[in-house]
Amino acid sequence: MSPDPRPDPLEGTSAEPGVAKADPILTVSDVRRSFGGITAVDVDHLEIPRGLITGLIGPNGAGKTTLFNLLTGFDTPDKGTWTFAGEDLAGVPAHLVARKGMVRTFQLTKALARMTVMENMQLAAVGQTGERLLPALLPSLWRPQEDALTERADELLVRFKLDHMRDQFAGTLSGGQKKLLEMARALMVEPSMVMLDEPMAGVNPALTQSLLGHVKGLRDNEGRTVVFVEHDMDVVFDISDWVVCLAQGAVIAEGRPSEIGSNPAVIDAYLGSSHSEAPVQRRKRHERRAS
Amino acid sequence: MARVSRLGLLGLLVVVVLATLAVAAVAQEAETISGQLQADGEGVAGVEIAIATQDGDPVGVGVSGDDGSWSVELPGPGTYVVTIDVETLPEGVGLTNPDRQELELRVSEGGSATALFALGEREEVGSLLGQRLAQSTVNGVKFGLIIAMTAIGLSLIFGTTGLINFAHGDLVTLGAFLAFALNVLVGLHLILAGVLAVALTAAISGGIESGLWRPLRRRRTGLIAMLVVSIGLAFVIRHLVLFYFGGSRRPYGDYTLQVALQFGPVRLQPVEMWVMGLSVAILVGVALMLTKTKLGKGMRAVADNRDLAESSGIDVNRVILSVWVMGGGLTAVGGIFLGMIESVDYLMGFRLLLLMFAGVILGGLGTAYGAMLGSLIVGLVSEVSTVFFSSQLKYVWALGVLIVILLVRPQGLLGRKERVG
Amino acid sequence: MLVDILVDALRTSVGPTAAAYALLAIGLNMHFGFTGLLNFGQAGFMLVGAYGVAITVSTFGGPLFLGVIVGMLAAVVLALLLGVPTLRLRADYLAITTIAAAEILRLLFRSTAAEPVTGGVFGLRQFGGAFFALNPLPDDRAYLGPLAASAGRMWVMLVGWSVVLLMTLLVWALIRSPWGRVIRSIREDEDAARSLGKNVFAYKMQSLVLGGVIGAIGGALFALSLQTVQPDTFLPQVTFYAFAILILGGTASTFGPVIGAVIFWFILGMLLSGLRTFSDAGLLPEFFGAQAVGAVSLTFVGVLIMSLMIFRPQGILGDKKELQLDVS
Incomplete structure (x- = not known):
């Protein structure tokens, strides 16, 4: 499925939990987080390959969102370290994580409702002079920068087919449009890695294909790394280069999409959980926040 | 509020001021x-009393003579602020109630008014620190128990609905004044009046929940908007009380002016012992109710995790209504007890509200036991501080505790960390 | 009689007090309207602004401008002290902490221990000489026709409303800048702002300081117009007046606080003046004493806050459409 003409960067990577990758952008070691005695995340080792799409799957409550929160600085682990592009990110606050190039979206979209679509986009650009209190008072100091980033935002809005909503309040967008806006907005940060938390949840099926195309575009056209959480296995198998399965906070399986569906540990995790569907058959889209 | 530190008051605290000018007033032209x-039946001489207008413009200063009497002529009728300068009191004499250092008096055309300052002999300086600590500790427990009773409702309402009810203090005032009206104006005995007032306040509190808060929740009004609404509600209750009952402090008609009993280093009036005993009994009752009964377990479940409780078949709206009714009733009990050991005034609940906040946050917002524990600590801190510092600042210490706990452990002593985020 | 009441109300609505409250509300708008910070202690910021002037001039004999600066600096310090423990916590913790801090300040300032500096319960007076000495208006005539403002009052009003205008422009300029964009994004969803690389804590702090300093300027103006400060002027209800003004004019509308202040004081002035007139004329029931006039007016403020928040949360000028958007 991957149109990448280059040699497969995962060549020879064995399908086992915690396996080392040839060129990881993110390396997670020994990260643990518990809530009131229940272990939500307990990852011994995990590497995310650079420039590829990694799907993160697992039954409800497996700790996928919690892991996202920990890695992006929105939650603090009990212990553990992780490096992103060679930099130690443990203990780094969320806004600095984003500035270092690791940008996330949220399961429940966080479009800024009472701001226009364009304002949502403009906000996301980093290093704006006009965001400092005193320069903000002198438009001549930030106007050129503002014009440049508005132009960039306009291009992205065209690409994500949101240009006709440019000056509408983001709160008026449909669920799928909000997901698109969140993704486009994340790109304004110019991240090297995008972490998408259930990008297809609650999206009208007509928009799913276009969203999938955008996700693949991140990898193919811009060379960005993508990690995404998704429950729809068709989607996962369609666009992922690599799949990681979490259960009860731990990585229980890793592998290519073709291998993972038949992995006994994965089937067991799904069958053993309260949901009695095997992953391949699962179609249900979840809005519920995983703990 | 607060008859704070009786620490070191010797003998019966005698209030006094005689209406010396009852006759003279008729003859006099000037106000x-x-x-x-x-103090102790003796006149206190050489004390300065300052009179000012409501706007703070000084009118004059009176100095008490050998028999303790003083008088100041006024420029005209109106409302005046009378302040006794405690620095000029002789060594060993103090105000019985330090909050009554300043009085507001209305004087009508050609009339006169009498300012009452209750003085008591303060025990020799250098009196046993232990005794003062013991007395203030008992006072602190007494005060803390009252805060605790009122704070449980505040905490449970927050836990079950997410609302910080800024009108909670004014429910205290409402309860206290309903009892006052039934007791003093209607003439019922305080016990009967109190029981009726508690029932009425509980009903009003439940009515506010079903008539105001539930419809607002159904309209999906935001929590911050509801919080601002609760401030508006607080204003309405507080100033309706002011409208009907006026701004002065009023005592109940029963159990006032009791002779204090001496227990080792500690002095207590019988009414205070009853208040403390009943408070403990009520708090234990509430704790048992929360742990043993189905309704109580429901309250804790909803406060713990509303969605989970709802999905496990608990009628959340009914539980919330019971929380309001119970919380309202408890605030009334607290208000009446406070009125019994001190007096009632339209700001009593608002002053208590800030201490409730301190107690509830100290203990852990949303938890019932946390509210009890935190309130006791707040009561103790404010009373014991008077042993070492000016009693004018006792609330400052209690509110300071609030800020310290937010710095050190924002989830409170018994709270869970996740609640805060 | 009705004309007198109307003139009285109009006089109140454009008076120095209304201008001072407009400043308090502008500060609150920065906090609550634009950033989503729940500051219930604006009375505390007002207090430090007022006492900054009064203590500097009256107690220490310093110059007036220094007093204003001292008041503003004190507001900065107060905002930092309040913000550090609470800005990382939920919005309602800030509400409780700020109202508690404002009360702590009031109790401290009125205590006997502080009397040598603050004047205790009596407060301080006669510190505005330098301010009124600057008055260029000839004081042998009255201004504003039927409103009959004295030269002194006119001077305070001129300065007061000019400062209001200046602060409104400042907020307007800031809010439409990229800085304001970040501030508004925090109000909408601070996690989203954080995920886009914005240092939410720092921005909240800047907003808290800025709005607090504007409130302190309002306090200084208030003190100068009355020529006296007393601690009990700064009761928590002052903050709630400012909230009523803010909601009346429309939160997050730049000119809302100004319009809100004028309308609020017009209504309140009409109530107070009307009730007093009727009371003096013996037209009110007997139990309607002098205290009742204040009580009724304050009850009205409560009803106003409640009904606006429930039925017209966008304020009298606001756009309801914006509020109906799903704000998660």
Whole structure:
């Protein structure tokens, strides 16, 4: 499925939990987080390959969102370290994580409702002079920068087919449009890695294909790394280069999409959980926040 | 509020001021404010009393003579602020109630008014620190128990609905004044009046929940908007009380002016012992109710995790209504007890509200036991501080605790960390 | 009689007090309207602004401008002290902490221990000489026709409303800048702002300081117009007046606080003046004493806050459409 003409960067990577990758952008070691005695995340080792799409799957409550929160600085682990592009990110606050190039979206979209679509986009650009209190008072100091980033935002809005909503309040967008806006907005940060938390949840099926195309575009056209959480296995198998399965906070399986569906540990995790569907058959889209 | 530190008061605290000018007033043309200062039946001389207009413009200063009497002529009728300068009191004499250092008096055309300052002999300086600590500790427990009773509702309402009810203090005032109306104006005995007032306040509190808060929740009004609404509600209750009952402090008609009993180093009036005993009984009752009964377990479940409780078949709206009714009733009990050991005034609940906040946050917002524990600590801190510092600042210490706990452990002593985020 | 009441109300609505409250509300708008910070202690910021002037001039004999600066600096310090423990916590913790801090300040300032500096319960007076000495208006005539403002009052009003205008422009300029964009994004969803690389804590702090300083300027103006400060002027209800003004004019509308202040004081002035007139004329029931006039007016403020928040949360000028958007 991957149109990448280059040699497969995962060549020879064995399908086992915690396996080392040839060129990881993110390396997670020994990260643990518990809530009131229940272990939500307990990852011994995990590497995310650079420039590829990694799907993160697992039954409800497996700790996928919690892991996202920990890695992006929105939650603090009990212990553990992780490096992103060679930099130690443990203990780094969320806004600095984003500035270092690791940008996330949220399961429940966080479009800024009472701001226009364009304002949502403009906000996301980093290093704006006009965001400092005193320069903000002198438009001549930030106007050129503002014009440049508005132009960039306009291009992205065209690409994500949101240009006709440019000056509408983001709160008026449909669920799928909000997901698109969140993704486009994340790109304004110019991240090297995008972490998408259930990008297809609650999206009208007509928009799913276009969203999938955008996700693949991140990898193919811009060379960005993508990690995404998704429950729809068709989607996962369609666009992922690599799949990681979490259960009860731990990585229980890793592998290519073709291998993972038949992995006994994965089937067991799904069958053993309260949901009695095997992953391949699962179609249900979840809005519920995983703990 | 607060008859704080009786620490070190010797003998019966005698209030006094005689209406010395009852006769003279008739004859006099100019308006005057006067009074007589006495402690233990003796006049207290050389004390300065300052009179000012409501806007703070000084009118004059009176100095008490050998018999303790003083008088100041006024420029005209109106409302005046009378302040006794405690620095000029002789060594060993203090105000019985330090909050009554300043009085507001209305003087009508050609009339006169009498300012009452209750003085008591303060025990020799250098009296046993232990004794003062013991007395203030008991006072602190007494005060803390009252805060605790009122704070449980505040905490449970927050836990079950997410609302910080800024009108909670004014429910305290409402309860206290309903009892006052039934007791003093209607003439019922305080016990009967109190029981009726508690029932009424509980009903009003439940009515506010079903008539105001539930419809607002159904309209998906935001929590911050509801919080601002609760401030508006607080204003309405507080100033309706002011409208009907006026701004002065009023005592209940029963159980006042009791002779205090001596227990080792500690002095207590019988009414205070009853208040403390009943408070403990009520708090234990509430704790048992929360742990043993189905309704109580429901309250804790909803406060713990509303969605989970709802999905496990608990009628959340019914539980919330019971929380409001119970919380309202408890605030009334607290208000009446506070009125019994001190007096009632339209700001009593608002002053208590800030201490409730301190107690609830200290203990852990949303938890019932946390509210009890935190309130006791707040009561103790404010009372014990008077042993070492000016009693004018006792609330400052209690509110300071609030800020310290937010710095050190924002989830409170018994709270869970996740609640805060 | 009705004309007198109307003139009285109009006089109140454009008076120095209304201008001072407009400043308090502008500060609150920065906090609550634009950033989503729940500051219930604006009375505390007002207090430090007022006492900054009064203590500097009256107690220490310093110059007036220094007093204003001292008041503003004190507001900065107060905002930092309040913000550090609470800005990382939920919005309602800030509400409780700020109202508690404002009360702590009031109790401290009125205590006997502080009397040598603050004047205790009596407060301080006669510190505005330098301010009124600057008055260029000839004081042998009255201004504003039927409103009959004295030269002194006119001077305070001129300065007061000019400062209001200046602060409104400042907020307007800031809010439409990229800085304001970040501030508004925090109000909408601070996690989203954080995920886009914005240092939410720092921005909240800047907003808290800025709005607090504007409130302190309002306090200084208030003190100068009355020529006296007393601690009990700064009761928590002052903050709630400012909230009523803010909601009346429309939160997050730049000119809302100004319009809100004028309308609020017009209504309140009409109530107070009307009730007093009727009371003096013996037209009110007997139990309607002098205290009742204040009580009724304050009850009205409560009803106003409640009904606006429930039925017209966008304020009298606001756009309801914006509020109906799903704000998660």
